[in-house]
Amino acid sequence: MRKVLERAQPVARDLPPAPKTATLSSASTRCLTKYGATGSMDTEYGLEIRADIDQNHDGDRMSGSMEQNASIETIDRAAEHHLRTKIDLRLVPIMCMLYLFCFIDRANVGNAKIAGLDRDLGMKGYDYNMILTSFYITFILSEIPALLLCKRIGPRLFLPLSTVLFGICSIATAFVTNTLQACIVRALLGIFEAGMLPGIAYALSRWYTRAELAFRLSLYIVTAPIAGAFGGLLASAILTLPHFGTLTSWRMIFAIEGLLTIVAGLLALLLLTDRPSTAPWLTPSEKALCSLRLLRERPTGPRTLLDAPTPSKFLRGSLLNPLTLSVALVFLLDAVTVQALAFFLPTVVKSLFPPSTSQTTLQLLTVPPYLAGAAATVLLPLLSWRLDHRQGLFLIPAALVVTGYAMFVFSRDTSVRYAAAFLAAGSFALGPLTNAQVCANCVSDTAKNAGLAVNGMMAAVGGLVGTWAFLPWDAPGYAVGNGLNLGTGAGIFVVSAGTWWWMGWDNGRREREEEEAGRGEWFRGLSAEEREGLEWRHPGFRWKP
Secondary structure (H helix, E strand, O other): OOOOEEEEOOOHHHOOOHHHOOOOOHHHHHHHHHOOOOOOEEOOOEEEOOOOEEHHHOOOEEOOOOOOOOOEEEEOHHHHHHHHHHHHHHHHHHHHHHHHHHHHHHHHHHHHHHOOHHHHOOOOOOHHHHHHHHHHHHHHHHHHHHHHHHHHHOHHHHHHHHHHHHHHHHHHHOOOOOHHHHHHHHHHHHHHHOOHHHHHHHHHOOOOOHHHHHHHHHHHHOHHHHHHHHHHHHHHHHHOOOOEOOEOOHHHHHHHHHHHHHHHHHHHHHHOOOOHHHOOOOOHHHHHHHHHHHHOOOOOOOOEOOOOOOHHHHHHHOOOOHHHHHHHHHHHHHHHHHHHHHHHHHHHHHHHOOOOOOHHHHHHHOHHHHHHHHHHHHHHHHHHHHHOOOHHHHHHHHHHHHHHHHHHHHOOOHHHHHHHHHHHHHHHHHHHHHHHHHHHOOOOHHHHHHHHHHHHHHHHHHHHHHOOOOOHHHOOOOHHHHHHHHHHHHHHHHHHHHHHHHHHHHHHHHHHHHHHOOHHHHHOOOOHHHHHOOHHHOOOOOOOO
């Protein structure tokens, strides 16, 4: 078997050319050599380690300790590029498809509303907002249990099963006859959709490095604004049909889109793979390379890709991790804007144009702002990949949101307010950036799972607030709703900038304490397992902006 991971003795003539060698950062080097790993460091080619893949743990464990005089593990850059491309082509399209239908089935109620949903169900007052709220109540309550279930049964089963179930809920919505029934079906939809966004992020974190992850997340999260655009186009096309079976008008939207969702879920069940070590489409050497790529970013954590969940790891990855909580607050504020756009952009667009404007035209006018959001969602994470940086990039969508909603608040010109929707759609970019930032600052698989669950739950709280952002009595200017979103944009900017400063300050503090304290003092009385379980409290850990 040709080895992608080439083993060479530490002799100058055997060393591969430097450009093809993956080296660890100086921070990782200090962590590995000072805190429990005794490997020696070759200054040009990286850490000397023994990194055989232990097949007794499904290929997910790096065996042995890092020892002096061991052989040098190097990564061939061309092989890594080939592997990354192979993973991209195999996984990302499936995740995009699943999240596309997830968001369509969540947001199609907005398209159905302007097609007569509210009239046919006899809605009045806050009935529409109650329907949206029923979704988010169960969504919030189900977020953490859903991610725990995802870890327990694996993303391969969890994601397709969830997709089929919320597709069924979409079909059921086509048959509701009153507001109460609509609330019940939307509540069930919230249960089954709760784990999708963080679940896909969690699944991809098993395959991609810290720098690579944000861009890959963007490729499926971008389907949210695309779903808004595609959903508007699809709804327009569906509404041209005279009937679908016995269903007509807005009922056809839910039925047809629900059927497509179920087909997507069944297809994903055939194609998805849980993790590198069980992928039949990877060679043994490619599986080994997958493990090494991820484990080299864990100088202070467990040497297993899939660790056993414990309460301490779960808490340290979520409620006790200050970075996770800060990022989750940013995502909460962002979700207010994102969900408000998803649910109310058709309504806001309708308020901007004459009453004589046709339904088809109104549906099509919602498409361009979503496309602008899609562009921002991909371009900023692409920049994040190149820079291996996320926190500072939070400030760009925040500035776009503030500018856009300031235009909504202070202008009554139709063209200006429609242009403001394009800027506000920049808020979609924070989805991949925040989830990638949580993964970058959680060490173990359990901590990532917990951190993503909390991040998703907080976003759901923001989504719940967003359902009450635009109220009937606030029409047509929606001063309260636009003012609320202006405030959330400003909040994102302040929290993101403050956290960025704190990360640098705390890393400096850790450096100083590292120089002052001896290694023995840090770990007195701790077993090796307890040292690995320290997560971000490990003295060798550094925050990654």
